[in-house]
Amino acid sequence: MSDHESSKASRRGFLKRAGLIAAAAGSGMAAPADALSPPEGAAEPAIEPFYGHRQTGILARQQRHTWFATFDLDTQSRDDLIRLLRNWTDAAAEITQGRPAPVHPNDANAPAESEETLGLAPARLTLTFGFGASLFASNGKDRYGLASQMPQALIELPPFPGDQLIEARTGGDLSVQSSADDPQVAFHAVRHLSQLAYGAARIRWGQAGFLPDAKPNETPRNLLGFKDGTNNPPVTDEAATAKYIFVGEDGPSWMRGGSYVVARRILLALEHWDRMSRDLQEHTIGRHRATGAPLGKSDEFDALDVNAVDRNGNPVTPLHSHVRLANAANNGGARILRRPYSFNDGINYSGTRWPPWRQGMAYDAGLFFVCYQRDPREGFIRIFSKLAEFDLLNQFATHTGGGLFACPGGAAPGEFIGERLFA
């Protein structure tokens, strides 16, 4: 995964943060000494900055665990919404840095926070906030006087062929991606935000995901057994991130420095996949399983040559293979920053949509696909429109939920996330 190159950038912030942390010593929450000790052998502080021009969870080296949740607003009041975003921002600025935050800042008698992270390090916690289309307008109603500020890019995701979206796992007014190297830290952060939202918003859906403990410079494998994330845009290349990931002069000014996140809960028919030969699996993906190299190549990072043919004149990379259809060269140069996680929600009743059409108890497991991009119309929607029609992988994958959210730029100290939207 090319985005661990971001660790260099995050190390530059180390000395600055060390000062902050020293100031927090004795706060009783996460022990600052631990917070600074390198996790799992990496020479990197275990705290990610919160404040900044951009929300820091987008480019941070991908954490081991994520807990992506969306909320629906109960309130009709614009002031309540502003208060919620301010409280969320203030809390996020504390807990990501390993400091305790009050749960009910306006109620001294309310219960304290849940404390399941007492004594734990922040584990590189990042919290990335997003706004759903329904925040701006719902059933034609301008709920909070924001309709005129809605970005054109924040469209409803179109229905894709094969979509099996479950309403209770789709959409939401607000999104929070909580990612950390410790699943309990990621869970707690959303719970804390949820407590702050009492009376104003309720959690709608959530999806936990994990990565394997891959070596620092290795692309992690997903549950298909293949490396996933090889061909991401280089996150340390400012020109590339400006081109593919972050919003510039396009769209409303409050989205400058922001990004659009698409999340998709993809159920994988692992029992069906496991009955395929490795050849067929590699034919489906378009890469070699062991090395991650494009078919016919030997290195993971070798470029895919869509024109290469074998001695019989057939394309080396099958026409309907996943990587061929998703490749930038086949999509007008479109690229997105993929930050996928695997999920394992136990065993559930489900069926395969293709032969052998089995129905029964099966893994409720798969890929929680999360990607960031400058414009979803030129990113996920463009790429997935083609995949949803032609990808050989479709016979093993079913999209069961998710959403699209506009993630505004980051906040400076004293600001709240999305503040410019309300100016």
Next chain:
Amino acid sequence: MSDHESSKASRRGFLKRAGLIAAAAGSGMAAPADALSPPEGAAEPAIEPFYGHRQTGILARQQRHTWFATFDLDTQSRDDLIRLLRNWTDAAAEITQGRPAPVHPNDANAPAESEETLGLAPARLTLTFGFGASLFASNGKDRYGLASQMPQALIELPPFPGDQLIEARTGGDLSVQSSADDPQVAFHAVRHLSQLAYGAARIRWGQAGFLPDAKPNETPRNLLGFKDGTNNPPVTDEAATAKYIFVGEDGPSWMRGGSYVVARRILLALEHWDRMSRDLQEHTIGRHRATGAPLGKSDEFDALDVNAVDRNGNPVTPLHSHVRLANAANNGGARILRRPYSFNDGINYSGTRWPPWRQGMAYDAGLFFVCYQRDPREGFIRIFSKLAEFDLLNQFATHTGGGLFACPGGAAPGEFIGERLFA
């Protein structure tokens, strides 16, 4: 948690295992050098032994992740069952040590294994196998000629007050607890066993769980925010483990050195819990939340004094508090080895069983309670019969699935797990 004392014992096996691993070098699976490097700063090899008098997952220092699955047998054949247990044992002996194992040992043309752990270390993987009552007799039928070998201790768990067991999350003919410091390693191991079971057994239910990254000598907190596992029997004390955890001369001879595992999926009404004051939470548990000390005491490991009263003559530890009811002194000395994990299965429709009787979308999260004991009638059943009636915690906890399984002793090289049952 007192059971990380077992790390000392596991370190004793280090040199022996190092030899094994050297022999496996170049196998192409997990890199042996990594397998031996200490995980997350601990001075301990990242491999747990497989062969031994006892199944090693029972006393191993609790891993960060678990994936507990049960299987139902499809076959009527005793030989198929024996073949399955042999294949499972042989595979477990390989993959726990970081070596690849064939998925279809009798079919050279079958697909290879799923390989999502290619390049990963074994992460202290342990696989602990158990037999459900239905293996011995189902609807009065002696399915595999084993009915006469069924231990008296392997009774059907009685219905407890408040039980809300979901059938699809309860029981099973065979159980496997797969635990590792890497969730992908734990998932893969059961998937591998499931592939080996094609045609003979199918997965019935599974539950994933995690622990926070607590310091090596700290008891981890569960999602209630309280430390969980403080008062476990000391696992390095052979007399204590023989008394409370492992089967001795009691019961059929094939269970010597074995243990009984009870698993319970406990849904926690976290939204409800979070609205309680800390005082009420501590009153419910009977311990202080921050320190884990019994009420009125200051240290986590201070003994609970069930006779202590305050100046008004009221018991310091409330009569209906969780720790008072579960305490050995109130249960004829009964003790069990608790190895609980937290789980987070997203957001689901559910209700609270107590005021305020809310129904709606709520955390599908809680405690996956796993405990090992010499005899469930004198362990879990005895303790939980009282808890299920009187525990104040019941208003926040609902048992939604689980099971009881007889885990036979461990295997020596060449044997399979449970072999003596078929002698």
